[in-house]
Each structure stands twice: as structure tokens, then as C-alpha cells.
Amino acid sequence: MISLENRTVKFGGIKALDGVSFSVGAGERVAVVGSNGAGKTTLLKELAKSGGSSRVAVLPQDIPPDLPLEAREYVMLGRTRFLSPWKRPSQEDEAAVTRAMESIGALDLAGRRMDEISGGERQRLALAMALASEAEILIMDEPVSHLDLRRKHEFYALMEKMPVTIVASLHELPPPVFTRAVLMSEGRIVADGPLADALSESNLVLAQLALPIDSYTPVGV
Amino acid sequence: MSAEILIALSALIVGASLASAGAVLQSVLRNPLAEPFMLGIVGGAALFAATAMHFGLGSWALVPAFAFAGACFSLALVCAVALLASRNGRAFGGETVILAGFVSGSFTGSLQMVLLSYAKPDTYAKLSKWLFGDLHSARPLSLLVAAILGTVAFAIMYSQNRNLNALALGDESAASVGVNVKRTVLLTLGAASLATAASVAIAGAIGFLGLVVPHFVRRVFGGNHRAYLPLSALFGGVFLIGADWIGRLFPAGVSAGVVCAVIGSPFFLYLLVLKRRH
16 A cells, blocks of 8 residues: 555664565555654655655644644645645535544534643644545654543544544554554664564563563662 | 836835745744844845945845845854754754844844944945835835835735635644645745845845735734735835835935834734743
């Protein structure tokens, strides 16, 4: 559905991606996990660029807290490719926005200004914006890093109901809503597979997300 | 045509051009402090236009052309400096680009003073008044040219209203919903330079209007560019007519540019505090 073939990306001599091959199939929910600088963001950017025939939506990474748009106008941004600068949005555009807002349970927010609502609500509306674009694949770079525990789980629950393919980078171990985990370290993929297999102890050590067991020093010895 | 009508028309064209240019600059650079004067665009346009006038090239067509060249040159210079000074790819959101613009504006301002020192006494008075933002010296033909250029610039900006809205999503996300980010940025920055040049050609250097008016419009009417751009232009024109009227209340008469600066500079400082506290 979307794939990279032996992709290398350098920033000033440092390889952010080092010969990575990666593909995502329809309906998968893939979590990209790794420490800071492992290449997660670069991988997502490259994926977004190589959309091919599938329509990709990139979830905005941060929504300006002072954005002077109404929630409905914000979701309408997802329809930008269909809109004319000289005409009002068509009925089809309006219907798509309503559907997207309904699916995240945010119809009641429609007339509220983006700078008046909470961070969790803004993040849900970003999801609605991406859905309104009729994308088949959603790419999200650390979508939950600003959310508290409750909002985070609400966001994951919403994700599970979305009829789209999802690739998201995370700063934490992925919850079971993901069907597949990709572990990255120093620009390479070090493990890739169903959650239970990819997140094994040895893989986590390999991705520098956990210390080897014997390196812990028991307290008081 | 009576002098009063000419002045009002000048104020409308200049105010509308500067306010819409300010609105676009704030959206494209994602910087609430961006504005044609603070970014040094007005200064560059004024220097080039004053040079043309000094060498006797002050015709209706050449002054705006020189002003446009100066505006583009200054904006490109300031953006290049901001890009070179940034490491994390967020070159334009911070204070660096404003600082670069301010220094570039001071530099072109100094060169204007050098130019003035070579001027003959009669042109000295005219040129120095114009450099401080004067609505009272425009002739019908140069006004017509500025009106056409300003309208073209506004049409280009307005044609990008959907894309300008989507730029708030960030570059990657905006591209994914169908915006050609590079094209939108270049088109709108070019149009903002053209609008600035049109206003400088008839009224010299007027600052801060492009800051105050878009902020007011955005606060009251929202930031959807479909309404935000035309309303900024409208209120920009009205604001400058008001500024000119206030200026005339003083015994010796104060130019509209000075009134704008007196109102606008404290507002800039207020926004700076607000921005840093976010």
C-alpha cells in the first residue's frame, strides 16, 4: 500500500535513515518506536512523501494554541484539495466534515474557536481533519505526547475505530490497539513484527529502549 | 480631482496594501510580529525608490518598479539570514527573522540618509517628508499605477486563501491535504512585496499598520483568510484615513506614518511580551 525501498537520508553527514526498507499493508496499525534521534520522524516524513497512489494525511504535529479558526473551519482544512478559493465549500465538502466530526464525537464543538478548547479536544479535531481529507493512510508523529493519561487512552480508543491504515511514532511502548511494532535505532529498523514478537526483551535492548537485565545493580549491595 | 479626494484615495490604497501584506506575512512566516516595516521590506523599497527619484528617474512607472525590486531584495535577504541562523528548520517563527528585518531596515534607512545628504535643498524637503510616510504628495497617475499594482497583489494573495488557511497545519500536514507549500509561499511573499512596493511608491515608509490591523481583524472576525484578507484590507484603508485625520489635528501637521508608529510601536511591544509568555 505504501513502501520505502532501501532509503537513506543524511543530515550533515549523520545518517538519519540508513538503508531502510519498509512497507505497510492496508488496515495495519503500525507503531514506530525508538529513542530520541533513532530516525522515527525521518521515516514518517519519507513515508508521507512516497504516498504513491494511496492518499496520505499527515496529522499536524502541534496545533498553534492561538489558532483563530472555528473547529469546523479547522476540520475543513482537510478538504483543501477539493476547495476553490472563489467559492464556498460544496455540500459534499460540508457532509464530509460533518461525518468526520461525528466519527470522533465532536459535533458539539463545531462552532467553538480552536483557541478556546482543550489540548485533548484539539488533538481529536486534528484526527477529524485528517479523516475529512478522505485519506487511506494516516501518519502521526508522536500524536499522544502532549496528552494526559486519560486523553491518551481516549485517543487510542478512537484510533481503534478508524477505518484507515495508521502509522504512528510513539515515545512509549505501544498499547494493544496497534497491530504491528517497528523498533528503530540509529537510523535502522532493528525489529519489526506483531506486537508480542517485536517487543521482546532482547529486541528492546537492541533498540536501546531497555537495559540488559544483568546491568541492573540491586539496591543495597 | 480635489486634493482631499486624492489624499483619501492614497490612504485607502496604502492602508489596504500594507494591512493585507502584513496579514499574509504573519500567516506565511507563522510569526505574529511579522509586518512589512519591521521585516525591512518597506525600508528596502523606499531606498530603491528614493534612489530612482534622486537620479531623476521619478516617473510614474519607474518608481514602483524600483520599489518592487527593493522590496523583493530586502525580503529575500532577511529570509536568507533567518534560514542561515536557524538550525532546527523553524527559521521564521521566532524573533530572529524580526531582528534581521529590523537591522536590514536600519541599514537601508542609513543609506537613505546618505542619499538625502546629496539632495538639493528643494528636493531635500520633499524627499525627507516622503521618507517618513506622507500621503499628501501623490499625483493622480502614480496613484492609478499603485492602485493597479495593489489590486493585482491582493488578487494573488486572495487566490491562495485556502492554502494560506492550511499552512497553519505545518508544512508536511499542509502538503498532505493538497497544498503546494513552496508555490504558495513564493506566490504570497511575492504578492506581499508587490503590495508593499505599491504603497511605498505613493506614500513612502509607513510602519506598524500591517501589524495592528490584521491582529484586530483576526481577534474580532477570526482567521479564515476568505474573510480575513479582505477585511484586513478594508480596515487598513480606514485606519490610515483616520491616522491622517489625527495627524492634521496637530498645529504643524504630523504625517500619517508618524501617527501609525506612535500607535503601533507600543502594540508591537505588547505582542512581544504576549508571545514570549506563551
